[in-house]
Amino acid sequence: MSTASVDSWYAATAPAQTEHPALAGSARTDVCIVGGGYTGLSAAIHLRKRGFEVTVLEGERLGWGASGRNGGHVGTGQRADQETLEALVGLEQAKALWSLGLEAVDLVCELIDEFAIACDLKIGNLDVAATPKAARELREEVDHLAENYDFNALRYVEKTDLGELTSAQGMHGGLVNSAARHLHPLQYCLGLARAAEKLGVTIFENSRVNHYEEKDGVRVHCEGGHVDCDHLLLACNGYLGKLEPRVAGQIMPINNYMLATEPLDEATARRLIRDDTSMSDTRFVINYWRLSEDRRLLFGGGESYRARFPSDIKAFVRPYMLKIYPELKDTRIDYGWGGTLAITMNRMPALGRASPRIFYAHGYSGHGVPIATLSGKLLAEAIAGTAERFDVMARVPSPRFPGGTLLRWPGLVAGMLYYALRDRLG
Numbered sequence: 001m002s003t004a005s006v007d008s009w010y011a012a013t014a015p016a017q018t019e020h021p022a023l024a025g026s027a028r029t030d031v032c033i034v035g036g037g038y039t040g041l042s043a044a045i046h047l048r049k050r051g052f053e054v055t056v057l058e059g060e061r062l063g064w065g066a067s068g069r070n071g072g073h074v075g076t077g078q079r080a081d082q083e084t085l086e087a088l089v090g091l092e093q094a095k096a097l098w099s100l101g102l103e104a105v106d107l108v109c110e111l112i113d114e115f116a117i118a119c120d121l122k123i124g125n126l127d128v129a130a131t132p133k134a135a136r137e138l139r140e141e142v143d144h145l146a147e148n149y150d151f152n153a154l155r156y157v158e159k160t161d162l163g164e165l166t167s168a169q170g171m172h173g174g175l176v177n178s179a180a181r182h183l184h185p186l187q188y189c190l191g192l193a194r195a196a197e198k199l200g201v202t203i204f205e206n207s208r209v210n211h212y213e214e215k216d217g218v219r220v221h222c223e224g225g226h227v228d229c230d231h232l233l234l235a236c237n238g239y240l241g242k243l244e245p246r247v248a249g250q251i252m253p254i255n256n257y258m259l260a261t262e263p264l265d266e267a268t269a270r271r272l273i274r275d276d277t278s279m280s281d282t283r284f285v286i287n288y289w290r291l292s293e294d295r296r297l298l299f300g301g302g303e304s305y306r307a308r309f310p311s312d313i314k315a316f317v318r319p320y321m322l323k324i325y326p327e328l329k330d331t332r333i334d335y336g337w338g339g340t341l342a343i344t345m346n347r348m349p350a351l352g353r354a355s356p357r358i359f360y361a362h363g364y365s366g367h368g369v370p371i372a373t374l375s376g377k378l379l380a381e382a383i384a385g386t387a388e389r390f391d392v393m394a395r396v397p398s399p400r401f402p403g404g405t406l407l408r409w410p411g412l413v414a415g416m417l418y419y420a421l422r423d424r425l426g
Protein backbone atom coordinates (compact mmCIF):
# COMPACT_ATOMS: atom_id res chain seq x y z
CA MET A 1 0.00 0.00 0.00
CA SER A 2 1.28 3.55 -0.64
CA THR A 3 0.14 6.96 0.54
CA ALA A 4 -1.28 7.39 -2.96
CA SER A 5 -3.75 4.61 -2.20
CA VAL A 6 -5.21 6.69 0.68
CA ASP A 7 -8.02 8.73 -0.92
CA SER A 8 -6.89 11.94 0.72
CA TRP A 9 -6.56 15.44 -0.60
CA TYR A 10 -3.09 15.34 0.91
CA ALA A 11 -1.96 12.33 -1.13
CA ALA A 12 -3.44 13.98 -4.23
CA THR A 13 -1.45 17.19 -3.67
CA ALA A 14 1.88 16.04 -2.22
CA PRO A 15 4.86 15.88 -4.57
CA ALA A 16 5.90 12.49 -5.95
CA GLN A 17 7.49 10.43 -3.23
CA THR A 18 11.02 8.99 -3.50
CA GLU A 19 10.89 5.18 -3.38
CA HIS A 20 13.09 3.53 -0.78
CA PRO A 21 14.06 -0.14 -0.96
CA ALA A 22 12.81 -2.82 1.40
CA LEU A 23 15.35 -4.23 3.85
CA ALA A 24 17.13 -7.24 2.37
CA GLY A 25 19.83 -9.14 4.24
CA SER A 26 21.62 -7.85 7.30
CA ALA A 27 22.56 -4.32 8.33
CA ARG A 28 24.16 -2.62 11.31
CA THR A 29 23.41 0.83 12.75
CA ASP A 30 23.68 2.74 16.04
CA VAL A 31 19.95 3.46 16.33
CA CYS A 32 17.16 1.63 14.53
CA ILE A 33 13.80 3.47 14.35
CA VAL A 34 10.55 1.65 13.63
CA GLY A 35 8.04 4.01 11.97
CA GLY A 36 8.38 6.74 9.35
CA GLY A 37 6.02 9.40 10.73
CA TYR A 38 6.82 12.62 12.63
CA THR A 39 8.15 10.80 15.72
CA GLY A 40 10.50 8.53 13.81
CA LEU A 41 11.70 11.11 11.26
CA SER A 42 12.23 13.87 13.82
CA ALA A 43 14.20 11.42 16.01
CA ALA A 44 16.23 10.41 12.95
CA ILE A 45 17.07 14.04 12.12
CA HIS A 46 18.08 14.91 15.67
CA LEU A 47 20.11 11.74 16.16
CA ARG A 48 21.99 12.29 12.88
CA LYS A 49 22.73 15.86 13.95
CA ARG A 50 24.39 14.35 17.04
CA GLY A 51 26.47 12.01 14.87
CA PHE A 52 24.61 8.70 15.31
CA GLU A 53 24.21 6.23 12.44
CA VAL A 54 20.45 5.85 11.98
CA THR A 55 18.23 3.41 10.08
CA VAL A 56 14.46 3.87 9.71
CA LEU A 57 12.25 0.85 9.03
CA GLU A 58 8.78 1.76 7.76
CA GLY A 59 6.25 -1.03 7.21
CA GLU A 60 4.42 0.81 4.41
CA ARG A 61 5.57 4.13 2.88
CA LEU A 62 6.90 7.17 4.73
CA GLY A 63 3.97 9.30 5.94
CA TRP A 64 1.54 6.43 5.41
CA GLY A 65 0.35 6.62 9.05
CA ALA A 66 -1.40 9.44 10.89
CA SER A 67 1.39 11.87 9.96
CA GLY A 68 0.21 11.84 6.35
CA ARG A 69 -3.52 12.00 7.06
CA ASN A 70 -4.20 14.38 9.93
CA GLY A 71 -5.94 17.75 10.29
CA GLY A 72 -2.68 19.70 10.12
CA HIS A 73 -3.41 21.69 13.28
CA VAL A 74 -0.28 22.67 15.18
CA GLY A 75 -1.75 23.58 18.57
CA THR A 76 0.01 25.15 21.56
CA GLY A 77 0.44 23.44 24.93
CA GLN A 78 -0.46 19.83 25.51
CA ARG A 79 -3.61 17.89 24.65
CA ALA A 80 -4.60 17.88 28.33
CA ASP A 81 -5.42 21.38 29.58
CA GLN A 82 -3.15 23.10 32.08
CA GLU A 83 -5.52 22.93 35.04
CA THR A 84 -5.79 19.16 34.59
CA LEU A 85 -2.00 18.94 34.40
CA GLU A 86 -1.57 21.06 37.51
CA ALA A 87 -3.76 18.57 39.40
CA LEU A 88 -1.86 15.64 37.89
CA VAL A 89 1.78 16.71 38.31
CA GLY A 90 1.78 20.01 40.27
CA LEU A 91 2.22 23.59 39.05
CA GLU A 92 5.98 23.47 38.47
CA GLN A 93 5.89 20.38 36.25
CA ALA A 94 2.75 21.68 34.54
CA LYS A 95 4.70 24.83 33.64
CA ALA A 96 7.55 22.71 32.27
CA LEU A 97 5.04 20.77 30.14
CA TRP A 98 3.48 24.02 28.91
CA SER A 99 6.91 25.32 27.86
CA LEU A 100 7.63 22.06 26.05
CA GLY A 101 4.30 22.45 24.23
CA LEU A 102 5.29 25.92 23.02
CA GLU A 103 8.75 24.68 22.10
CA ALA A 104 7.08 21.95 20.03
CA VAL A 105 5.30 24.54 17.85
CA ASP A 106 8.56 26.48 17.48
CA LEU A 107 10.40 23.30 16.56
CA VAL A 108 7.91 22.54 13.76
CA CYS A 109 8.44 26.07 12.40
CA GLU A 110 12.24 25.85 12.75
CA LEU A 111 12.44 22.52 10.90
CA ILE A 112 10.24 23.89 8.12
CA ASP A 113 12.54 26.88 7.87
CA GLU A 114 15.83 25.01 8.20
CA PHE A 115 14.98 22.42 5.53
CA ALA A 116 12.86 24.74 3.34
CA ILE A 117 9.81 22.43 3.59
CA ALA A 118 6.98 23.73 1.40
CA CYS A 119 3.88 22.78 3.41
CA ASP A 120 1.55 25.84 3.39
CA LEU A 121 2.39 26.85 6.97
CA LYS A 122 -0.17 29.37 8.29
CA ILE A 123 -0.94 31.17 11.53
CA GLY A 124 -3.74 30.95 14.08
CA ASN A 125 -6.58 28.81 15.38
CA LEU A 126 -10.14 29.74 16.32
CA ASP A 127 -11.63 27.33 18.86
CA VAL A 128 -15.41 27.65 19.12
CA ALA A 129 -17.55 26.68 22.11
CA ALA A 130 -20.31 24.18 21.42
CA THR A 131 -22.07 24.88 24.78
CA PRO A 132 -22.43 27.91 27.10
CA LYS A 133 -20.39 26.02 29.73
CA ALA A 134 -17.56 25.48 27.23
CA ALA A 135 -17.67 29.22 26.40
CA ARG A 136 -17.21 30.06 30.09
CA GLU A 137 -14.28 27.65 30.26
CA LEU A 138 -12.64 29.21 27.22
CA ARG A 139 -12.92 32.64 28.80
CA GLU A 140 -11.42 31.33 32.06
CA GLU A 141 -8.57 29.72 30.12
CA VAL A 142 -7.51 33.11 28.74
CA ASP A 143 -7.17 34.51 32.28
CA HIS A 144 -5.55 31.40 33.72
CA LEU A 145 -2.86 31.23 31.05
CA ALA A 146 -2.19 34.97 31.18
CA GLU A 147 -1.90 35.03 34.99
CA ASN A 148 0.01 31.80 35.59
CA TYR A 149 1.90 31.23 32.36
CA ASP A 150 2.39 34.75 31.05
CA PHE A 151 0.78 33.57 27.80
CA ASN A 152 -0.97 36.40 26.01
CA ALA A 153 -1.62 35.00 22.56
CA LEU A 154 -5.28 34.18 23.34
CA ARG A 155 -8.25 36.48 22.69
CA TYR A 156 -11.78 35.61 23.77
CA VAL A 157 -14.51 36.39 21.24
CA GLU A 158 -18.06 36.96 22.48
CA LYS A 159 -20.91 35.02 20.88
CA THR A 160 -22.26 38.28 19.47
CA ASP A 161 -18.96 39.01 17.68
CA LEU A 162 -18.28 35.50 16.43
CA GLY A 163 -20.27 36.00 13.24
CA GLU A 164 -17.63 38.40 11.98
CA LEU A 165 -15.02 35.62 12.06
CA THR A 166 -17.01 32.58 10.98
CA SER A 167 -20.43 31.41 9.81
CA ALA A 168 -20.13 28.30 12.04
CA GLN A 169 -23.56 27.64 13.55
CA GLY A 170 -24.59 26.89 17.12
CA MET A 171 -21.50 28.30 18.85
CA HIS A 172 -21.46 30.28 22.10
CA GLY A 173 -18.12 32.07 21.97
CA GLY A 174 -14.63 31.51 20.66
CA LEU A 175 -10.95 31.69 21.38
CA VAL A 176 -8.45 33.06 18.87
CA ASN A 177 -4.99 31.62 19.44
CA SER A 178 -2.43 33.53 17.42
CA ALA A 179 0.44 31.25 18.53
CA ALA A 180 -1.08 28.15 16.88
CA ARG A 181 -0.17 27.15 13.32
CA HIS A 182 -1.56 24.88 10.61
CA LEU A 183 0.01 23.13 7.65
CA HIS A 184 -0.20 20.43 4.97
CA PRO A 185 0.66 17.40 7.12
CA LEU A 186 1.88 15.02 4.41
CA GLN A 187 4.09 17.64 2.76
CA TYR A 188 5.54 18.40 6.18
CA CYS A 189 6.19 14.69 6.83
CA LEU A 190 7.80 14.08 3.44
CA GLY A 191 9.89 17.23 3.96
CA LEU A 192 11.19 15.75 7.22
CA ALA A 193 11.97 12.54 5.33
CA ARG A 194 13.98 14.44 2.70
CA ALA A 195 15.84 16.26 5.46
CA ALA A 196 16.65 12.99 7.23
CA GLU A 197 17.91 11.47 4.02
CA LYS A 198 20.02 14.51 3.23
CA LEU A 199 21.64 14.19 6.65
CA GLY A 200 22.54 10.57 5.89
CA VAL A 201 19.76 8.54 7.50
CA THR A 202 19.23 5.12 5.87
CA ILE A 203 15.57 4.48 5.08
CA PHE A 204 13.79 1.24 4.20
CA GLU A 205 10.11 1.17 3.22
CA ASN A 206 7.76 -1.80 2.96
CA SER A 207 9.82 -3.26 5.77
CA ARG A 208 7.53 -4.32 8.58
CA VAL A 209 9.22 -5.23 11.83
CA ASN A 210 7.87 -8.56 13.07
CA HIS A 211 9.85 -8.94 16.27
CA TYR A 212 13.19 -8.18 17.90
CA GLU A 213 15.44 -9.69 20.52
CA GLU A 214 17.90 -8.15 22.96
CA LYS A 215 21.30 -9.60 23.70
CA ASP A 216 24.40 -7.36 23.69
CA GLY A 217 22.41 -5.04 21.45
CA VAL A 218 19.07 -5.42 19.73
CA ARG A 219 18.43 -7.49 16.58
CA VAL A 220 15.37 -6.21 14.71
CA HIS A 221 13.69 -8.61 12.28
CA CYS A 222 11.73 -7.90 9.10
CA GLU A 223 10.66 -10.49 6.58
CA GLY A 224 13.59 -9.66 4.26
CA GLY A 225 16.39 -9.37 6.81
CA HIS A 226 17.50 -7.91 10.11
CA VAL A 227 19.19 -4.83 11.57
CA ASP A 228 21.58 -4.97 14.52
CA CYS A 229 21.63 -1.83 16.66
CA ASP A 230 22.60 -0.43 20.05
CA HIS A 231 19.25 1.28 20.56
CA LEU A 232 15.79 0.72 19.18
CA LEU A 233 13.12 3.45 18.97
CA LEU A 234 9.50 2.49 18.61
CA ALA A 235 7.71 5.29 16.74
CA CYS A 236 4.62 3.34 15.68
CA ASN A 237 1.90 5.25 17.59
CA GLY A 238 -1.60 3.98 16.66
CA TYR A 239 -0.10 1.17 14.57
CA LEU A 240 2.04 -0.41 17.32
CA GLY A 241 -0.28 -3.43 17.63
CA LYS A 242 1.35 -6.24 19.59
CA LEU A 243 4.95 -5.42 18.71
CA GLU A 244 5.89 -4.37 22.26
CA PRO A 245 3.44 -5.89 24.78
CA ARG A 246 5.25 -4.20 27.71
CA VAL A 247 3.89 -0.79 26.64
CA ALA A 248 0.99 -1.54 24.28
CA GLY A 249 -1.51 -1.24 27.16
CA GLN A 250 -0.71 2.48 27.58
CA ILE A 251 -2.46 3.38 24.34
CA MET A 252 -5.75 2.77 22.64
CA PRO A 253 -5.88 3.04 18.84
CA ILE A 254 -8.84 5.02 17.52
CA ASN A 255 -9.80 5.98 13.99
CA ASN A 256 -10.58 9.54 13.01
CA TYR A 257 -11.97 10.74 9.70
CA MET A 258 -11.70 13.68 7.32
CA LEU A 259 -13.23 14.96 4.12
CA ALA A 260 -12.31 17.58 1.54
CA THR A 261 -15.02 19.50 -0.30
CA GLU A 262 -14.80 20.72 -3.85
CA PRO A 263 -12.96 24.09 -4.17
CA LEU A 264 -15.13 26.90 -2.77
CA ASP A 265 -15.55 30.36 -4.20
CA GLU A 266 -13.59 33.09 -2.43
CA ALA A 267 -16.62 34.63 -0.72
CA THR A 268 -17.86 31.32 0.72
CA ALA A 269 -14.37 30.39 1.93
CA ARG A 270 -14.00 33.72 3.74
CA ARG A 271 -17.47 33.40 5.27
CA LEU A 272 -16.57 30.00 6.73
CA ILE A 273 -13.21 31.12 8.15
CA ARG A 274 -12.56 34.82 7.66
CA ASP A 275 -8.88 34.88 8.61
CA ASP A 276 -7.78 31.56 7.11
CA THR A 277 -6.93 30.16 10.54
CA SER A 278 -7.57 26.58 11.46
CA MET A 279 -10.76 26.00 13.50
CA SER A 280 -11.86 23.47 16.07
CA ASP A 281 -14.74 23.04 18.49
CA THR A 282 -14.96 22.01 22.12
CA ARG A 283 -16.87 18.75 21.66
CA PHE A 284 -15.49 15.57 23.25
CA VAL A 285 -15.15 14.10 19.76
CA ILE A 286 -13.56 17.22 18.36
CA ASN A 287 -14.52 18.64 14.99
CA TYR A 288 -11.61 20.45 13.32
CA TRP A 289 -11.34 22.20 9.99
CA ARG A 290 -9.43 24.65 7.84
CA LEU A 291 -9.15 25.75 4.24
CA SER A 292 -6.73 24.21 1.77
CA GLU A 293 -4.54 26.16 -0.62
CA ASP A 294 -7.11 25.56 -3.37
CA ARG A 295 -9.93 26.75 -1.03
CA ARG A 296 -11.49 23.41 -0.17
CA LEU A 297 -12.86 22.91 3.31
CA LEU A 298 -10.79 20.15 4.95
CA PHE A 299 -13.05 18.94 7.74
CA GLY A 300 -12.36 16.30 10.40
CA GLY A 301 -15.16 14.82 12.46
CA GLY A 302 -16.31 11.51 13.88
CA GLU A 303 -14.29 8.61 15.13
CA SER A 304 -14.64 4.87 15.57
CA TYR A 305 -13.06 2.26 17.73
CA ARG A 306 -13.17 -0.78 15.45
CA ALA A 307 -10.35 -2.09 13.27
CA ARG A 308 -12.30 -1.28 10.09
CA PHE A 309 -13.13 2.14 8.61
CA PRO A 310 -16.72 2.91 7.53
CA SER A 311 -17.29 1.91 3.92
CA ASP A 312 -18.32 5.43 2.86
CA ILE A 313 -16.15 7.91 4.78
CA LYS A 314 -17.45 10.97 2.91
CA ALA A 315 -21.00 10.14 4.01
CA PHE A 316 -19.78 9.38 7.54
CA VAL A 317 -18.11 12.80 8.06
CA ARG A 318 -20.54 15.00 6.10
CA PRO A 319 -23.24 15.28 8.83
CA TYR A 320 -20.67 16.65 11.30
CA MET A 321 -19.74 19.33 8.77
CA LEU A 322 -23.37 20.15 7.93
CA LYS A 323 -24.28 20.59 11.58
CA ILE A 324 -21.75 23.44 11.72
CA TYR A 325 -22.08 24.71 8.15
CA PRO A 326 -25.61 23.89 6.88
CA GLU A 327 -24.88 26.27 3.99
CA LEU A 328 -22.66 23.52 2.47
CA LYS A 329 -25.56 21.13 1.90
CA ASP A 330 -25.17 21.31 -1.89
CA THR A 331 -21.37 21.34 -1.85
CA ARG A 332 -19.73 18.31 -3.45
CA ILE A 333 -17.40 16.18 -1.32
CA ASP A 334 -14.34 15.16 -3.34
CA TYR A 335 -12.26 13.16 -0.84
CA GLY A 336 -12.85 11.18 2.33
CA TRP A 337 -10.22 9.31 4.34
CA GLY A 338 -9.40 8.01 7.78
CA GLY A 339 -6.36 7.37 9.91
CA THR A 340 -5.46 5.70 13.16
CA LEU A 341 -4.06 7.58 16.11
CA ALA A 342 -3.30 6.53 19.67
CA ILE A 343 -4.87 8.03 22.76
CA THR A 344 -3.85 7.55 26.39
CA MET A 345 -6.04 7.45 29.50
CA ASN A 346 -5.04 10.98 30.60
CA ARG A 347 -4.52 12.33 27.03
CA MET A 348 -0.83 12.94 27.72
CA PRO A 349 1.73 11.24 25.51
CA ALA A 350 3.56 8.24 26.91
CA LEU A 351 7.33 8.44 26.50
CA GLY A 352 9.69 6.01 28.12
CA ARG A 353 12.03 3.05 28.02
CA ALA A 354 10.69 -0.49 27.65
CA SER A 355 14.23 -1.63 28.55
CA PRO A 356 17.58 0.21 28.75
CA ARG A 357 18.01 -0.14 24.96
CA ILE A 358 14.42 0.21 23.78
CA PHE A 359 12.72 3.62 23.80
CA TYR A 360 9.22 4.59 22.71
CA ALA A 361 7.00 7.65 22.35
CA HIS A 362 3.32 7.44 21.48
CA GLY A 363 -0.23 8.35 22.55
CA TYR A 364 -0.28 12.00 21.47
CA SER A 365 -4.09 11.87 21.64
CA GLY A 366 -4.69 14.08 18.60
CA HIS A 367 -1.94 16.62 19.36
CA GLY A 368 0.90 14.87 17.59
CA VAL A 369 1.88 17.31 14.85
CA PRO A 370 3.84 19.41 17.35
CA ILE A 371 4.33 16.90 20.18
CA ALA A 372 5.43 13.92 18.05
CA THR A 373 7.94 16.22 16.36
CA LEU A 374 9.22 17.34 19.76
CA SER A 375 9.19 13.79 21.11
CA GLY A 376 11.54 12.75 18.30
CA LYS A 377 13.96 15.40 19.51
CA LEU A 378 13.55 14.32 23.15
CA LEU A 379 14.16 10.69 22.19
CA ALA A 380 17.40 11.78 20.51
CA GLU A 381 18.41 13.67 23.67
CA ALA A 382 17.60 10.64 25.82
CA ILE A 383 19.71 8.33 23.67
CA ALA A 384 22.55 10.83 23.66
CA GLY A 385 22.44 10.74 27.46
CA THR A 386 20.99 14.16 28.28
CA ALA A 387 17.59 12.97 29.33
CA GLU A 388 16.35 15.79 31.60
CA ARG A 389 13.65 17.07 29.23
CA PHE A 390 12.72 13.55 28.10
CA ASP A 391 12.13 12.76 31.75
CA VAL A 392 9.79 15.76 32.23
CA MET A 393 7.51 14.11 29.70
CA ALA A 394 8.30 10.54 30.82
CA ARG A 395 7.43 11.35 34.46
CA VAL A 396 3.79 12.10 33.64
CA PRO A 397 1.99 8.99 34.88
CA SER A 398 0.79 6.78 32.06
CA PRO A 399 -1.92 4.46 33.37
CA ARG A 400 -2.63 1.35 31.36
CA PHE A 401 -5.90 0.69 29.61
CA PRO A 402 -7.39 -2.47 31.07
CA GLY A 403 -7.21 -5.45 28.75
CA GLY A 404 -4.11 -4.87 26.61
CA THR A 405 -3.99 -4.51 22.84
CA LEU A 406 -6.51 -3.78 20.13
CA LEU A 407 -10.11 -3.63 21.24
CA ARG A 408 -9.90 -5.79 24.30
CA TRP A 409 -11.60 -3.12 26.41
CA PRO A 410 -15.32 -3.08 25.67
CA GLY A 411 -15.95 -0.96 28.80
CA LEU A 412 -13.73 1.82 27.52
CA VAL A 413 -15.20 1.77 24.07
CA ALA A 414 -18.61 2.05 25.73
CA GLY A 415 -17.29 5.08 27.66
CA MET A 416 -16.04 6.76 24.48
CA LEU A 417 -19.37 6.09 22.79
CA TYR A 418 -21.18 7.61 25.77
CA TYR A 419 -19.24 10.89 25.48
CA ALA A 420 -19.70 10.91 21.71
CA LEU A 421 -23.43 10.51 22.29
CA ARG A 422 -23.39 13.39 24.77
CA ASP A 423 -21.83 15.55 22.00
CA ARG A 424 -24.69 14.67 19.70
CA LEU A 425 -27.34 15.37 22.30
CA GLY A 426 -26.17 18.79 22.97
Ligand SMILES: Cc1cc2nc3c(=O)[nH]c(=O)nc-3n(C[C@H](O)[C@H](O)[C@H](O)COP(=O)(O)OP(=O)(O)OC[C@H]3O[C@@H](n4cnc5c(N)ncnc54)[C@H](O)[C@@H]3O)c2cc1C
Nearest residue numbers: 035037038039059065066067070071073209339367368369
Ligand atom coordinates in the same frame (compact mmCIF):
# COMPACT_ATOMS: atom_id res chain seq x y z
C1 LIG B 1 -7.55 11.85 10.98
C2 LIG B 1 -6.53 12.38 11.97
C3 LIG B 1 -6.50 13.73 12.28
C4 LIG B 1 -5.56 14.24 13.17
N1 LIG B 1 -5.47 15.57 13.34
C5 LIG B 1 -4.45 16.10 14.07
C6 LIG B 1 -4.25 17.50 14.09
O1 LIG B 1 -4.94 18.26 13.42
N2 LIG B 1 -3.24 17.97 14.88
C7 LIG B 1 -2.42 17.15 15.60
O2 LIG B 1 -1.53 17.64 16.30
N3 LIG B 1 -2.56 15.80 15.53
C8 LIG B 1 -3.53 15.25 14.77
N4 LIG B 1 -3.64 13.90 14.65
C9 LIG B 1 -2.67 13.04 15.34
C10 LIG B 1 -1.31 13.02 14.62
O3 LIG B 1 -1.50 12.78 13.25
C11 LIG B 1 -0.42 11.91 15.23
O4 LIG B 1 -0.34 12.11 16.62
C12 LIG B 1 0.98 11.91 14.67
O5 LIG B 1 0.97 11.91 13.26
C13 LIG B 1 1.74 10.71 15.20
O6 LIG B 1 2.96 10.59 14.50
P1 LIG B 1 3.80 9.26 14.65
O7 LIG B 1 5.00 9.41 13.82
O8 LIG B 1 4.00 8.95 16.09
O9 LIG B 1 2.83 8.10 14.10
P2 LIG B 1 2.37 7.77 12.60
O10 LIG B 1 2.42 8.94 11.72
O11 LIG B 1 1.09 7.02 12.68
O12 LIG B 1 3.52 6.81 12.08
C14 LIG B 1 3.71 5.52 12.59
C15 LIG B 1 4.34 4.69 11.47
O13 LIG B 1 4.84 3.47 12.02
C16 LIG B 1 4.70 2.48 11.04
N5 LIG B 1 4.74 1.19 11.72
C17 LIG B 1 3.92 0.75 12.71
N6 LIG B 1 4.27 -0.49 13.09
C18 LIG B 1 5.34 -0.85 12.32
C19 LIG B 1 6.13 -2.04 12.23
N7 LIG B 1 5.90 -3.10 13.01
N8 LIG B 1 7.16 -2.05 11.34
C20 LIG B 1 7.41 -0.97 10.55
N9 LIG B 1 6.66 0.15 10.57
C21 LIG B 1 5.64 0.22 11.45
C22 LIG B 1 3.36 2.79 10.40
O14 LIG B 1 3.25 2.20 9.10
C23 LIG B 1 3.36 4.32 10.38
O15 LIG B 1 3.80 4.84 9.15
C24 LIG B 1 -4.62 13.34 13.81
C25 LIG B 1 -4.66 11.98 13.50
C26 LIG B 1 -5.59 11.49 12.60
C27 LIG B 1 -5.59 10.02 12.27
